[in-house]
Amino acid sequence: MENSLTLRLPDDWHLHLRDGAMLRGVLPETARHFGRAIVMPNLVPPVVTAAQAAAYRTRILAALPEGAAFEPLMTLYLTEETDPADIRAAAASGLVAAVKLYPAGATTNSQSGVRDFDRVRAVLETMAEIGLPLCTHGEVTTPEVDIFDREAVFIDTVLDPIRRATPGLRVVMEHITTAEGVAYARSGGTDLGATITTHHLIINRNHILVGGIRPHYYCLPVAKREHHRLALRRAATSGEGCFFLGTDSAPHVDALKEHACGCAGCFTATNTLSCLAHVFEEEGALDRLEAFASLNGPAFYRLPPNKGRIRLTRHDTPHSYPKKLFTEAGPVTVFDPGFPLHWVVEG
Numbered sequence: 495m496e497n498s499l500t501l502r503l504p505d506d507w508h509l510h511l512r513d514g515a516m517l518r519g520v521l522p523e524t525a526r527h528f529g530r531a532i533v534m535p536n537l538v539p540p541v542v543t544a545a546q547a548a549a550y551r552t553r554i555l556a557a558l559p560e561g562a563a564f565e566p567l568m569t570l571y572l573t574e575e576t577d578p579a580d581i582r583a584a585a586a587s588g589l590v591a592a593v594k595l596y597p598a599g600a601t602t603n604s605q606s607g608v609r610d611f612d613r614v615r616a617v618l619e620t621m622a623e624i625g626l627p628l629c630t631h632g633e634v635t636t637p638e639v640d641i642f643d644r645e646a647v648f649i650d651t652v653l654d655p656i657r658r659a660t661p662g663l664r665v666v667m668e669h670i671t672t673a674e675g676v677a678y679a680r681s682g683g684t685d686l687g688a689t690i691t692t693h694h695l696i697i698n699r700n701h702i703l704v705g706g707i708r709p710h711y712y713c714l715p716v717a718k719r720e721h722h723r724l725a726l727r728r729a730a731t732s733g734e735g736c737f738f739l740g741t742d743s744a745p746h747v748d749a750l751k752e753h754a755c756g757c758a759g760c761f762t763a764t765n766t767l768s769c770l771a772h773v774f775e776e777e778g779a780l781d782r783l784e785a786f787a788s789l790n791g792p793a794f795y796r797l798p799p800n801k802g803r804i805r806l807t808r809h810d811t812p813h814s815y816p817k818k819l820f821t822e823a824g825p826v827t828v829f830d831p832g833f834p835l836h837w838v839v840e841g
């Protein structure tokens with residue numbers, strides 16, 4: 495059995511860092527093990543303009559621990575009022591790496607998202623022209639559509655029509671959770687990628703609902719049936735270039751998770767790499783963890799891989815990571831994979 499593994503420093507291609515006290519609490523957890531992250535713009539108010547993204551980036555850099563070399567890759571939140579010229583200028587200056595599409599009402603802080611996709615047509619055409627990726631939260635919000643079907647319906651009724659109407663548009667299907675998402679991502683050629691979270695490789699919907707409701711496993715898109723989880727595992731561990739890590743680590747304080755109307759989001763930044771090494775070892779694919787966590791994402795985003803490396807070691811005694819992160823905003827529960835973690839990032 496392999497006992498140690500050296501990887502190019504990974505990146506996280508989908509991350510929620512929040513702001514203020516929460517940002518200060520969670521940023522070190524990611525900066526410890528990742529070189530870069532695509533930072534989601536769903537703050538209150540959202541990061542809509544280039545000026546807002548520049549100011550948010552400055553706040554993130556100011557919250558970094560002394561000496562950390564982490565690079566936040568900024569995104570803009572697409573609204574029906576987004577100005578194509580602002581997008582063009584933000585991309586040309588190197589400030590933003592992507593634009594995020596939230597269907598209005600799909601998830602945490604998505605009320606300013608898109609209702610009528612025709613109203614963002616000019617922005618999407620500009621993005622196709624300049625090669626700026628569109629990151630999609632791939633769920634419809636139509637009340638009649640069952641929450642477990644919302645990803646598959648989004649692919650058929652929103653994503654595929656948008657891609658057909660906008661040749662050259664580069665798209666990342668964020669946090670795919672279904673076999674349909676896996677199949678569509680595979681079929682899309684080099685302009686289509688998909689992120690997969692750590693937790694969707696580990697939990698299915700039973701983990702949320704059997705034996706009592708487990709709010710810390712509730713996230714969006716919600717975890718699906720077991721056969722979908724298995725499809726995600728095969729995709730992530732396949733080494734195929736279209737699949738890369740986006741943890742979607744999404745901190746909420748415990749008081750808002752353990753609530754009558756609890757927030758969606760799993761906080762995985764603290765133990766993500768230990769969890770992933772466990773999953774890839776189970777799948778006999780430790781040699782493909784680097785492609786998933788460190789190489790495929792930069793290739794899609796047309797960036798070089800990180801120069802640094804990290805080393806993971808397999809310990810006989812399970813790794814005792816903290817069960818909660820105590821931030822100035824309040825305690826945040828760290829994702830519990832439900833099994834002991836033996837792989838530890840050294841250093």
Ligand code: NCD
Pocket residue numbers: 510536601602631712713714715742744745758759760
């Ligand atoms: C995210 C959040 O809390 O911002 N929540 C989640 O369950 N993933 C939003 C999102 O990515 O959907």
Ligand code: ZN
Pocket residue numbers: 508509510534742744
């Ligand atoms: Zn997210």
